[in-house]
Amino acid sequence: LRSLSASHWDEEQFIISLDHEHYTNHDDEYLNKPLPYFGLLATIFGNIVATGPYAKRSNEPLGTERDDNTVNNEAANEDTGTIGSGNRPVKRAKVVEDGVDCLVGAFERGTQTLATAIKEATMASNVLPDGLFESVDNLPGFELEHKSMYYAHLVANPDIARAFINLPFNYKLLWISNFFSEKC
Numbered sequence: 308l309r310s311l312s313a314s315h316w317d318e319e320q321f322i323i324s325l326d327h328e329h330y331t332n333h334d335d336e337y338l339n340k341p342l343p344y345f346g347l348l349a350t351i352f353g354n355i356v357a358t359g360p361y362a363k364r365s366n367e368p369l370g371t372e373r374d375d376n377t378v379n380n381e382a383a384n385e386d387t388g389t390i391g392s393g394n395r396p397v398k399r400a401k402v403v404e405d406g407v408d409c410l411v412g413a414f415e416r417g418t419q420t421l422a423t424a425i426k427e428a429t430m431a432s433n434v435l436p437d438g439l440f441e442s443v444d445n446l447p448g449f450e451l452e453h454k455s456m457y458y459a460h461l462v463a464n465p466d467i468a469r470a471f472i473n474l475p476f477n478y479k480l481l482w483i484s485n486f487f488s489e490k491c
Contacts, residue, residue: 320341321341321342321343321345321346322340322341322342323342433465434465435461435462435465435468435469436468436469436472436473438472439458439461439462439468439471439472440458442471442472442479443457443458443461443483444458446479446480446483448480449483453483453487456490457483457486457487460486
């Protein structure tokens with residue numbers, strides 16, 4: 308209606324105004340009444356919305372394309388009011404499957420990334436720190452069997468082993484002493 312030659316558009320109130328004689332030919336539901344969301348919709352859609360024979364109807368599935376022949380035939384049928392006759396079958400719209408393929412690809416990449424992250428996390432938690440054996444073996448005041456038992460405990464608990472290797476010397480002695488006081 309904004310492009311109608313006899314219409315007046317008020318930019319401040321977003322109102323379309325027409326003379327009374329033009330009301331009978333168009334929807335007067337929207338005339339001389341403010342359109343409250345017009346400014347927002349104009350910002351969102353601008354002039355990129357398809358109109359006329361290129362616009363999709365509400366009952367047409369998204370993700371399909373129509374041939375130019377189909378658009379021209381529909382426009383001709385609307386003008387004449389007749390349904391085209393002929394021996395050729397009606398052309399069906401082509402379904403665009405690229406969107407589906409992209410979505411499947413995104414899911415595959417996401418699951419691969421997640422699987423890789425899980426594998427790395429489990430591998431990282433099982434890796435023992437370098438120098439763990441030397442760190443336990445160099446602790447003074449403990450018998451070989453005590454050092455061996457504590458080393459086996461650290462190997463069975465890699466998280467504790469990683470914490471143990473970074474402790475200062477006195478704390479290492481305290482940890483191993485506490486371990487044996489709890490065991491005995």
